[in-house]
Amino acid sequence: MTIDIQKLRLEGIYPQRQKEFHMQRVKLAAGIISSDQALKVAQISERYARGLVHLTTRGSIELHWLTLEDLAPVAAQLASVGLVNRGACGGAVRGVVCGSLSNVAAPELEALARRIHRHFTGNPRFENLPKKFKVGIEADTASGRHLIQDVGLVIAGSEEGKNRFDVYCAGGLGREPQPGFLLAEGVAEESLLPLIETIARLYRENTPPPKRLKYFVRQIGEQAFREMVFAQPGVFDELPIAPTLSARLVPVPQEEARLVARVFAGELSCHTLATLAGIARDYCGGQLMVTGDQNIEMHLVSAEQRTLALQLLGEAGFAAESPRERVTFRVCPGNHECIMGLAPTREISGELLDAMGPAAQGMTWAISGCPNCCAQPQLSKAGVVANRLVKEEGSEERTPRYDLYQADSGPFAEAVKQGLTREELVEAVRQLG
Numbered sequence: 001m002t003i004d005i006q007k008l009r010l011e012g013i014y015p016q017r018q019k020e021f022h023m024q025r026v027k028l029a030a031g032i033i034s035s036d037q038a039l040k041v042a043q044i045s046e047r048y049a050r051g052l053v054h055l056t057t058r059g060s061i062e063l064h065w066l067t068l069e070d071l072a073p074v075a076a077q078l079a080s081v082g083l084v085n086r087g088a089c090g091g092a093v094r095g096v097v098c099g100s101l102s103n104v105a106a107p108e109l110e111a112l113a114r115r116i117h118r119h120f121t122g123n124p125r126f127e128n129l130p131k132k133f134k135v136g137i138e139a140d141t142a143s144g145r146h147l148i149q150d151v152g153l154v155i156a157g158s159e160e161g162k163n164r165f166d167v168y169c170a171g172g173l174g175r176e177p178q179p180g181f182l183l184a185e186g187v188a189e190e191s192l193l194p195l196i197e198t199i200a201r202l203y204r205e206n207t208p209p210p211k212r213l214k215y216f217v218r219q220i221g222e223q224a225f226r227e228m229v230f231a232q233p234g235v236f237d238e239l240p241i242a243p244t245l246s247a248r249l250v251p252v253p254q255e256e257a258r259l260v261a262r263v264f265a266g267e268l269s270c271h272t273l274a275t276l277a278g279i280a281r282d283y284c285g286g287q288l289m290v291t292g293d294q295n296i297e298m299h300l301v302s303a304e305q306r307t308l309a310l311q312l313l314g315e316a317g318f319a320a321e322s323p324r325e326r327v328t329f330r331v332c333p334g335n336h337e338c339i340m341g342l343a344p345t346r347e348i349s350g351e352l353l354d355a356m357g358p359a360a361q362g363m364t365w366a367i368s369g370c371p372n373c374c375a376q377p378q379l380s381k382a383g384v385v386a387n388r389l390v391k392e393e394g395s396e397e398r399t400p401r402y403d404l405y406q407a408d409s410g411p412f413a414e415a416v417k418q419g420l421t422r423e424e425l426v427e428a429v430r431q432l433g
């Protein structure tokens with residue numbers, strides 16, 4: 001069978017930096033995966049993906065190192081446990097993220113994420129978009145994640161058991177970061193699907209590929225875009241939400257019921273994933289959550305089992321003893337596997353952690369291997385972006401230069417030092433204390 005890889009982006013497949021290999025992304029609603037599914041991913045990884053699994057900052061899973069021949073059997077095995085690749089890459093509505101899985105409202109937010117995911121995944125009306133279209137749901141605005149979505153939904157209150165949402169729009173990072181703006185306040189949950197459909201359709205009809213929605217909104221202005229959206233027929237139709245018994249899968253979290261496996265650089269072995277799947281099956285209602293910080297969170301069904309579960313987590317390598325297990329440090333695949341990558345992000349994040357003093361360890365960190373900023377460095381207290389390659393004097397070798405970002409009062413962290421060599425970057429981080 002001849003496979004045109006370019007046409008398989010909608011199936012979540014990207015060519016890898018190493019030309020003979022490919023990446024398969026698995027799209028999870030709110031980052032949630034069952035223990036049976038996680039076990040299957042671990043088995044697939046062991047057989048086809050060098051035994052490694054990468055967790056993304058959007059709560060998805062990536063398997064690297066797949067050959068062309070591996071793609072069909074891997075897709076079939078993922079599908080056999082109900083895992084979805086459709087729309088994980090390419091011009092589609094991507095995996096719906098939820099950054100508030102430990103919030104008391106998590107089950108409702110997760111149920112909404114699942115509904116949006118189900119509505120748009122594989123829907124041909126929304127598979128020919130100019131570029132990716134990202135939807136995120138949050139319980140509040142503290143993380144700033146609602147600002148980096150094409151559509152960011154934030155709970156704005158509840159009336160008679162029904163949630164209302166503030167809707168932010170046209171955000172994004174990358175080379176031209178743009179915080180989303182408040183498009184509409186207090187939208188009834190029943191109207192969210194028609195509203196998101198309307199925004200996605202206007203995006204498709206008015207934006208040249210490969211631009212994001214933020215480009216179109218910049219062209220016409222926020223108010224004009226708002227008027228355009230509000231003028232569309234049916235934009236605020238209310239679609240009834242039928243009751244379902246399976247919409248809320250995650251046990252309601254209490255602080256002492258939360259378990260977090262902090263995964264260094266978002267990369268874990270198939271054996272570790274299988275162990276976590278076993279803990280989730282035995283103690284956490286059979287559900288794992290891939291968080292936006294590339295960790296795995298699980299909620300104990302009974303907080304009384306916390307001591308035992310923590311011991312099992314420790315035995316699995318998550319005893320939270322070293323900075324690698326304690327410091328939040330989002331890391332994209334960089335030039336280890338990504339075709340766009342300029343720098344070895346995992347290697348450098350390890351070096352930076354070794355150089356950090358207590359003050360730097362107390363910050364949240366992120367490193368992106370190119371200006372696409374998939375690790376979301378602008379949402380961290382401190383971040384690093386490999387910005388360009390520079391030819392060294394008297395040598396053919398081109399080495400990366402890095403920008404160091406720090407958060408201030410604005411919505412996004414900004415570059416405070418630019419064009420650093422690797423050594424200068426390490427030194428700058430050391431000086432943060």
Ligand code: SF4
Binds near residue numbers: 372
């Ligand atoms: S930031 Fe760049 S290097 Fe990192 S995953 Fe995204 S595209 Fe690849």
